[in-house]
Amino acid sequence: MQMLIATRLTDGRVVFLTASHGWTESIDNGVAVDSIEAGDELLDIAQRAADIVDPYLIDVIDSESRRRPAVLREAIRAFGPSVPAASESLR
Amino acid sequence: MYRYDEFDSQLVADRIGQFRRQIAKRLGGELSEDQFKPLRLMNGLYLQLHAYMLRVNVPYGTLSSEQLRVFARIARKYDRGFGHFTTRQNIQFNWIKLEEVADLMEELAAVEVTSIQSSGNCIRNITADQYAGRAKDELVDPRPYCELLRQYSLLHPEFSYLPRKFKIAITGSPNDRAAVALHDIGMRMHVDSNGRPGFEVLVGGGQGRTPMIAQTIREWLDPNDVLAYVEAILRVYNTHGRRDNIHKARIKIIVNQLGIERFRELVETEWRQIRGGPLAVPQAEIDRLEAYFAPPPYRALKHQSLEVQRQAGTDTAFARWLDSNVVEHKMPGYAIVNVSLKPTGRVPGDLDADRMEAVADLADRFSFGELRVTHRQNLVLTDVEQQNLYELWQLLDGLELATPNVGRLTDIVSCPGLDYCSLANARSIPVAQALSRHFVDIDQLALVGDLTLNVSGCMNACGHHHVGNIGILGVLKRGEEYFQLTLGGSSDEHTALGQRLGPALAQPEVPVAIDAIVSTYLEIRRGDERFLETFRRVGIEPFKSAVYGSTDTRAVA
Ligand code: SF4
Numbered sequence: 168m169q170m171l172i173a174t175r176l177t178d179g180r181v182v183f184l185t186a187s188h189g190w191t192e193s194i195d196n197g198v199a200v201d202s203i204e205a206g207d208e209l210l211d212i213a214q215r216a217a218d219i220v221d222p223y224l225i226d227v228i229d230s231e232s233r234r235r236p237a238v239l240r241e242a243i244r245a246f247g248p249s250v251p252a253a254s255e256s257l258r
Numbered sequence: 259m260y261r262y263d264e265f266d267s268q269l270v271a272d273r274i275g276q277f278r279r280q281i282a283k284r285l286g287g288e289l290s291e292d293q294f295k296p297l298r299l300m301n302g303l304y305l306q307l308h309a310y311m312l313r314v315n316v317p318y319g320t321l322s323s324e325q326l327r328v329f330a331r332i333a334r335k336y337d338r339g340f341g342h343f344t345t346r347q348n349i350q351f352n353w354i355k356l357e358e359v360a361d362l363m364e365e366l367a368a369v370e371v372t373s374i375q376s377s378g379n380c381i382r383n384i385t386a387d388q389y390a391g392r393a394k395d396e397l398v399d400p401r402p403y404c405e406l407l408r409q410y411s412l413l414h415p416e417f418s419y420l421p422r423k424f425k426i427a428i429t430g431s432p433n434d435r436a437a438v439a440l441h442d443i444g445m446r447m448h449v450d451s452n453g454r455p456g457f458e459v460l461v462g463g464g465q466g467r468t469p470m471i472a473q474t475i476r477e478w479l480d481p482n483d484v485l486a487y488v489e490a491i492l493r494v495y496n497t498h499g500r501r502d503n504i505h506k507a508r509i510k511i512i513v514n515q516l517g518i519e520r521f522r523e524l525v526e527t528e529w530r531q532i533r534g535g536p537l538a539v540p541q542a543e544i545d546r547l548e549a550y551f552a553p554p555p556y557r558a559l560k561h562q563s564l565e566v567q568r569q570a571g572t573d574t575a576f577a578r579w580l581d582s583n584v585v586e587h588k589m590p591g592y593a594i595v596n597v598s599l600k601p602t603g604r605v606p607g608d609l610d611a612d613r614m615e616a617v618a619d620l621a622d623r624f625s626f627g628e629l630r631v632t633h634r635q636n637l638v639l640t641d642v643e644q645q646n647l648y649e650l651w652q653l654l655d656g657l658e659l660a661t662p663n664v665g666r667l668t669d670i671v672s673c674p675g676l677d678y679c680s681l682a683n684a685r686s687i688p689v690a691q692a693l694s695r696h697f698v699d700i701d702q703l704a705l706v707g708d709l710t711l712n713v714s715g716c717m718n719a720c721g722h723h724h725v726g727n728i729g730i731l732g733v734l735k736r737g738e739e740y741f742q743l744t745l746g747g748s749s750d751e752h753t754a755l756g757q758r759l760g761p762a763l764a765q766p767e768v769p770v771a772i773d774a775i776v777s778t779y780l781e782i783r784r785g786d787e788r789f790l791e792t793f794r795r796v797g798i799e800p801f802k803s804a805v806y807g808s809t810d811t812r813a814v815a
Pocket of ligand 1: 527542673674675676679681682683714715717718719720721
């Protein structure tokens with residue numbers, strides 16, 4: 168399955184395209200598609216959007232627990248750094 | 259410290275105003291990302307994996323307590339409460355919003371700090387020895403010349419679109435703590451028989467995917483000529499540097515292709531044409547800049563108060579800290595104190611806002627309000643009275659900033675890697691954390707002694723892995739993170755590039771491998787030989803067999 172990941176222009180946050188062609192920060196609320204054509208369609212929509220930067224398709228896997236990007240880099244984008252922030256780890 | 263005059267302030271204010279308008283155009287859709295990207299990069303604003311990242315210059319690593327407090331405020335207000343000190347003596351904020359960045363820059367400008375030219379194909383922050391003006395072994399204070407070059411290079415129209423980024427470093431001490439041989443231009447200051455300072459100029463050093471050690475282009479350059487000579491080098495680079503291939507665009511490639519002799523000829527020809535012209539630096543200008551770096555009002559003290567020795571005698575933890583984190587000062591009765599940003603298990607170089615403020619308070623109380631950022635991602639309090647060391651140590655210890663590991667195995671340099679950086683192959687921070695937790699025994703650290711360990715998350719080498727005594731490079735193999743080890747690198751006056759140890763290792767194998775390397779060193783070292791000295795004596799083989807097992811049957815036979 169594929170999802171469309173992008174960067175929101177105003178704050179640089181990672182977002183996913185939703186079924187209603189909006190954007191969400193949660194991978195669980197984004198739209199996932201099965202076919203190449205449907206993927207191309209997502210890309211097409213994203214490339215016309217002015218409020219995001221650098222849209223591309225990623226492979227995702229639905230497991231029992233939750234949906235995850237197949238590649239580590241995209242998992243880090245989806246779920247945040249794998250290390251705590253200095254301000255968290257110190258408290 | 260240097261203080262802005264009206265021109266500096268106006269220039270920075272104008273630039274922020276311009277960038278604010280550019281941001282408005284981008285947000286309003288008038289500028290595309292392709293049009294906007296070079297503009298934001300000129301202002302130090304990157305787009306990383308999770309957010310915009312702003313790199314803020316700390317000119318030649320010199321910082322006031324007031325500026326550090328503003329970093330703390332920015333960390334809280336615009337970021338997630340922390341900042342990351344980098345290997346080029348700067349600070350990066352990881353969670354910045356485009357819509358807020360111009361306001362942030364104005365807050366920085368109020369304390370004379372900018373992010374201009376911290377990215378892009380221009381002259382970057384000039385770096386220097388973190389102990390400049392304080393070190394006992396120093397011949398000349400490089401800071402006035404760093405400031406001269408900073409002013410010269412700021413928004414220089416001819417050098418705002420170089421083939422690639424351009425880095426300059428200066429050391430005024432024969433013990434090179436500024437890694438000058440790894441810069442596009444490196445300068446070593448010397449003093450002639452009449453006590454006049456001058457520069458040995460090196461050119462063509464760099465790390466990244468094609469690491470090269472700089473070569474001397476000129477043995478001696480008068481301070482008067484420094485701008486003209488730098489300009490001559492930049493012009494030759496601007497003309498001959500490659501713009502068709504980003505991997506071949508740094509000056510090191512040109513120096514290497516033309517050869518140092520030919521490159522020198524080109525530079526000297528150019529220099530002869532401009533020497534003594536408007537770029538000549540009059541002594542009055544050097545004097546004017548030097549005045550900004552006048553020593554603080556030191557008290558007349560005797561060297562090494564008895565109290566310090568007594569306390570060190572009874573408190574081994576304090577003695578350890580003195581041994582590794584405190585450096586001799588040129589003024590009697592004073593010391594230079596390194597604040598380790600490498601407590602066990604933490605992210606190297608990261609500091610939260612509360613601690614930034616606490617360190618700023620300590621700088622005010624113990625060090626005339628002055629600090630430095632080191633290229634090994636620590637902070638420095640420049641001028642601490644020796645009799646206050648014990649009290650300062652206790653206070654730093656309470657903040658978990660007194661780990662006695664500066665220059666030791668767990669003083670790990672690490673780039674942000676795949677946790678933040680969009681160019682990364684692998685996560686460097688978790689490797690650094692795992693090693694920091696693995697080598698937690700302070701006695702063992704002291705026993706191992708001086709040993710630098712550097713981790714980069716990709717070939718760009720921001721973690722300077724090529725020149726770590728032990729270097730670790732993150733690579734991607736079939737979608738999995740692996741780590742390539744190198745040994746024998748060094749960034750001091752005997753700069754060397756590390757040699758590859760063998761096949762890359764999976765992350766859990768890295769601490770085991772480093773353990774084997776360190777144990778081998780402890781077994782075979784002679785006397786008080788440092789790791790690097792042992793490595794240079796015996797070569798890579800004993801370490802290779804320790805990590806990968808002996809594959810050389812002749813050695814067994
Ligand atoms: S070395 Fe690579 S991963 Fe690390 S900060 Fe530099 S570009 Fe990013």
